[in-house]
Amino acid sequence: MSDTITKLKVATIWVDGCSGCHMSFLDMDERILELAPHIDMLYSPLVDSKIIPDELDLVIVEGAVSNDDDLHRVLALRKAAKFMIALGDCAVSGNVPSMRNPIGTRPCFDRAYFEMTDINPQIPTKHVPALLENALPVHQVVKVDLFVQGCPPPADAIYFVLTELIAGRVPDPAKVTRFGA
Amino acid sequence: MSKTTRVVTLTINDKEVSAREDESILTVAREHDIDIPTLCYLEGLSGWGSCRLCLVQVEGIPKLLPACMTYCAEGMKVKTDTEKIQNYRKNILEMLFSERNHVCSVCVSNGECELQSLAQKCGMDHVSLPYRFPSYDVDSTHNLFRNDHNRCVLCTRCIRVCDEIEGAHVWDLAGRGIDTLVISELNEPWGDSDTCTNCGKCVQVCPTGALVQKGTAVAEMHKNRTFLPYLNAMRGNNG
Numbered sequence: 001m002s003d004t005i006t007k008l009k010v011a012t013i014w015v016d017g018c019s020g021c022h023m024s025f026l027d028m029d030e031r032i033l034e035l036a037p038h039i040d041m042l043y044s045p046l047v048d049s050k051i052i053p054d055e056l057d058l059v060i061v062e063g064a065v066s067n068d069d070d071l072h073r074v075l076a077l078r079k080a081a082k083f084m085i086a087l088g089d090c091a092v093s094g095n096v097p098s099m100r101n102p103i104g105t106r107p108c109f110d111r112a113y114f115e116m117t118d119i120n121p122q123i124p125t126k127h128v129p130a131l132l133e134n135a136l137p138v139h140q141v142v143k144v145d146l147f148v149q150g151c152p153p154p155a156d157a158i159y160f161v162l163t164e165l166i167a168g169r170v171p172d173p174a175k176v177t178r179f180g181a
Numbered sequence: 182m183s184k185t186t187r188v189v190t191l192t193i194n195d196k197e198v199s200a201r202e203d204e205s206i207l208t209v210a211r212e213h214d215i216d217i218p219t220l221c222y223l224e225g226l227s228g229w230g231s232c233r234l235c236l237v238q239v240e241g242i243p244k245l246l247p248a249c250m251t252y253c254a255e256g257m258k259v260k261t262d263t264e265k266i267q268n269y270r271k272n273i274l275e276m277l278f279s280e281r282n283h284v285c286s287v288c289v290s291n292g293e294c295e296l297q298s299l300a301q302k303c304g305m306d307h308v309s310l311p312y313r314f315p316s317y318d319v320d321s322t323h324n325l326f327r328n329d330h331n332r333c334v335l336c337t338r339c340i341r342v343c344d345e346i347e348g349a350h351v352w353d354l355a356g357r358g359i360d361t362l363v364i365s366e367l368n369e370p371w372g373d374s375d376t377c378t379n380c381g382k383c384v385q386v387c388p389t390g391a392l393v394q395k396g397t398a399v400a401e402m403h404k405n406r407t408f409l410p411y412l413n414a415m416r417g418n419n420g
Contacts, residue, residue, distance in 0.1 A: 089286055092307050099284060101314035134314065139307055147306040151286030178301040180285025180292070180400075 225409025322372025
């Protein structure tokens with residue numbers, strides 16, 4: 001059987017998270033080689049491509065949706081994706097990025113860019129995306145097909161989820177991970 | 182209540198069991214290894230029935246009943262795990278998670294939190310309701326302990342253990358509905374309390390990271406919630 005027929009077209013994205021979920025992905029170590037024949041990684045912080053593909057089988061989102069760039073990219077990836085995974089607590093629940101929500105963006109800006117600076121106090125607007133009022137879990141912005149909790153989800157959990165999906169089954173991540181895991 | 186307690190026969194999930202009529206469905210179910218999730222209930226404290234996680238279906242009664250507060254009766258047919266009940270439990274957990282700021286990954290009780298493990302057990306893999314992101318204070322005025330309202334689920338275990346076991350009654354509820362708060366004294370800082378004996382029972386029974394020991398970092402808060410039955414037994418209480 002030819003590899004090209006069975007390969008899943010996959011993208012991963014790192015929005016408002018710490019990259020820990022991607023680190024956990026890499027933490028699958030040599031098992032990545034096992035997955036490689038089944039996966040074409042077309043867009044990801046782990047590869048070079050900067051253009052979001054038009055068609056994808058699987059999109060994995062790490063992080064909460066916190067600024068307008070996050071929003072645009074998540075929307076574009078959802079449009080392309082057949083199946084979307086929210087990977088990790090930030091994507092699933094907002095987690096640490098959402099801890100700014102009860103405070104509000106303006107007091108956060110004041111603290112970071114005025115109270116804590118000695119010179120040239122200003123809110124940056126050039127070359128940086130604008131913050132949304134709240135950091136949101138991905139499913140409050142687009143439809144999510146599978147939720148994989150954990151901070152980060154253990155490499156074993158990511159491996160389990162991916163191998164199940166490659167085999168054509170929808171896994172139950174509650175068996176292998178939980179909030180805060 | 183009659184002077185002599187009758188023994189009744191009922192079925193739980195089609196299994197025939199016998200029970201005293203002054204026993205709750207929850208007690209009898211657990212005696213027979215039938216698992217019913219609970220949050221506000223704690224063995225050794227009076228029943229409260231507020232969290233609604235132990236809702237069960239009793240044949241012939243149109244609404245669901247809390248197993249912790251419903252007593253066994255002759256011929257009762259109880260179901261504890263129907264699809265409807267499972268969905269209700271998930272909905273209840275989603276509401277609890279969305280009402281306050283529960284961030285497991287940075288919580289001192291991460292890994293030992295009853296709310297967290299209930300979410301995993303009941304299959305609540307995300308919160309479909311919009312989060313409220315409320316702004317709540319943290320009371321760190323006590324020398325030993327801390328009260329973080331962001332993590333409180335209003336189970337009232339702290340109120341009951343302080344009143345019923347320690348006899349100090351430091352805690353109470355203030356406000357109504359979604360704005361209800363657990364307060365110390367007449368809504369004064371915990372550290373200023375004249376009645377608190379620093380016994381820490383409230384901290385031990387708290388199911389989440391709301392009441393915790395100071396000086397604990399993420400996942401370091403280990404609680405002993407099993408002391409109550411022993412304490413009651415030693416005091417000769419039946420509770």
